[in-house]
Amino acid sequence: MNKVKLVGAICCLVLGMIVYFILPLPVFANNEVTASFTVPLLISKISASSVNTQSATISWETNSDATSQIFYDTQFHENIAAYRYAYPIDPTLVTQHSLQINPLSPFTTYHYRAKSVATVGGTEFVAISGDYTFQTTGEPAQGGSGGGGAGDGTDMGSVAELTDSTTLMLNSVGVVQNSIQLTSSDDRVSLEIPAGTVLNVLGQTSYLLSVSIPTSVLPPSQNAIIIVYDFSPAGVTFAPPIMLTMRYDRATLPAGVSENTLFIAYWDGSQWQALQSMVDTQTGTISALTSHFTLFALIGIKPTPAEIPPSLPTTPLVTPTPTPNPIPTRIMPTTAVPAITPISTPTWFASWGLISIGIIGILSLFVFALGLSLHLRKREKAAGIAIRLTIQPVASKIIFIAGILNVNIAKRLVTTDGIEVQLTTKEYRLLETLVKHAGTVRTYQQLLKTVWGQGYKKELQLLHTTIRNLRSKIELDPTHPIHIITTPGVGYFLKTT
Numbered sequence: 001m002n003k004v005k006l007v008g009a010i011c012c013l014v015l016g017m018i019v020y021f022i023l024p025l026p027v028f029a030n031n032e033v034t035a036s037f038t039v040p041l042l043i044s045k046i047s048a049s050s051v052n053t054q055s056a057t058i059s060w061e062t063n064s065d066a067t068s069q070i071f072y073d074t075q076f077h078e079n080i081a082a083y084r085y086a087y088p089i090d091p092t093l094v095t096q097h098s099l100q101i102n103p104l105s106p107f108t109t110y111h112y113r114a115k116s117v118a119t120v121g122g123t124e125f126v127a128i129s130g131d132y133t134f135q136t137t138g139e140p141a142q143g144g145s146g147g148g149g150a151g152d153g154t155d156m157g158s159v160a161e162l163t164d165s166t167t168l169m170l171n172s173v174g175v176v177q178n179s180i181q182l183t184s185s186d187d188r189v190s191l192e193i194p195a196g197t198v199l200n201v202l203g204q205t206s207y208l209l210s211v212s213i214p215t216s217v218l219p220p221s222q223n224a225i226i227i228v229y230d231f232s233p234a235g236v237t238f239a240p241p242i243m244l245t246m247r248y249d250r251a252t253l254p255a256g257v258s259e260n261t262l263f264i265a266y267w268d269g270s271q272w273q274a275l276q277s278m279v280d281t282q283t284g285t286i287s288a289l290t291s292h293f294t295l296f297a298l299i300g301i302k303p304t305p306a307e308i309p310p311s312l313p314t315t316p317l318v319t320p321t322p323t324p325n326p327i328p329t330r331i332m333p334t335t336a337v338p339a340i341t342p343i344s345t346p347t348w349f350a351s352w353g354l355i356s357i358g359i360i361g362i363l364s365l366f367v368f369a370l371g372l373s374l375h376l377r378k379r380e381k382a383a384g385i386a387i388r389l390t391i392q393p394v395a396s397k398i399i400f401i402a403g404i405l406n407v408n409i410a411k412r413l414v415t416t417d418g419i420e421v422q423l424t425t426k427e428y429r430l431l432e433t434l435v436k437h438a439g440t441v442r443t444y445q446q447l448l449k450t451v452w453g454q455g456y457k458k459e460l461q462l463l464h465t466t467i468r469n470l471r472s473k474i475e476l477d478p479t480h481p482i483h484i485i486t487t488p489g490v491g492y493f494l495k496t497t
Helices: 002-022 347-383 425-436 444-451 460-474
Strands: 043-049 056-073 090-101 109-120 123-128 132-135 154-158 167-171 180-183 189-193 198-200 210-212 223-232 237-247 263-267 272-274 277-280 285-292 295-301 329-331 399-402 405-408 413-416 484-487 491-494
Touching: 043 109, 043 132, 090 109, 237 295, 237 460, 263 277, 263 285, 272 295, 277 425, 405 425, 413 460, 425 444, 425 460, 425 491, 444 460, 444 491, 460 484
Parallel strands: 123 329
Antiparallel strands: 043 056, 056 090, 056 109, 109 123, 109 132, 154 167, 180 189, 189 237, 198 237, 210 223, 223 295, 237 285, 263 272, 263 295, 277 285, 399 405, 405 413, 484 491
């Protein structure tokens, strides 16, 4: 048996040497690196144009096809992640980049930086520009009169055409002091504005928020508008973005429009721009994050006709652009580096290497099987019985019970004190994740990645809002939870006792 093990070890050693010496590897010589690309990603010719009172167009070039994104603020930051506003990533791979940022405040100086990403062989290479500035046109914004603070610099902003005329509490710099949920009078639109959100309307801190139904709008090509609302005042911004939710009636959807194709879009002044949206078919709602007020519409994609006459021009569908899953990135320096020249391995050399690996692999498996067979025969003779391998099924825990809370994973059933609890898809997915790791703290990033996906790992407000809604449904006292426990600065866990 020892001889068999020795032969197997020698085969593994030979296999490792073949992999090391035969397979094509990057070659480092004369300061040149072998790779499948020729130059590092660089940004050049960055500029701001078409600057007006509320918007500006930022343009730049890259030496390779890459994505586009703009970060901007009213002050300079060393770290690009510190900029207050980040324009959504445009995943289109181009060398000529142009993005329009809006809404902006009149007569204001803005700092901005461009970011582009190119993927090579599964690795992202990132280029980030330096800090540039531009100033919007118009007159300086005049501040409001303040008007009757509560002695602590807090202003009042009432909400019109929203249920119960809910009152917003803002301090002197436009920071929301109380978390509220605003709902339209027809109960089809709601906004969640958490405490700490910064509201800005041309420098004012006391103003009226309202929502109305416009008399006419331009529909998107080949798509159907289900509902549309005009949020006022136009140009108000929210940092961080707030959650906008629209409610629909599946019975009144246009013929052929599926619930799964619904999305929320905003009007940018010339066309509808799709937002990353989440549809909950159980509650008949769709939600998306927004950072400003304008026209918002719930849009459904119409089915493509079976035949279109050749004489009729077709217009591409306006569909939401999916957020690519982030990949660990490496930021390339913007300074010049030596040219990169591809070096290929001769075809016959690589082919012989693969053949050798196959032969050694087969021999190794044969030697291992032979040794195992001899060993089993030896044990069988010594024991005088046949060897049998059995697999015992392991029952999985599918029910979680803590106090009056009962979660049945197999039946997808949640009850408190025997009464069924209705949860949204994301709420149930979040609770299910906590149940499967009951008693163990799950970090904010782990929960966001599991429930919403890789692209939502930084959307902490979205997670906190869903946790708050979930607690309101399963906790006896949501303000003093006994099931879902917070570990400050880390994450949440489900208490097991």
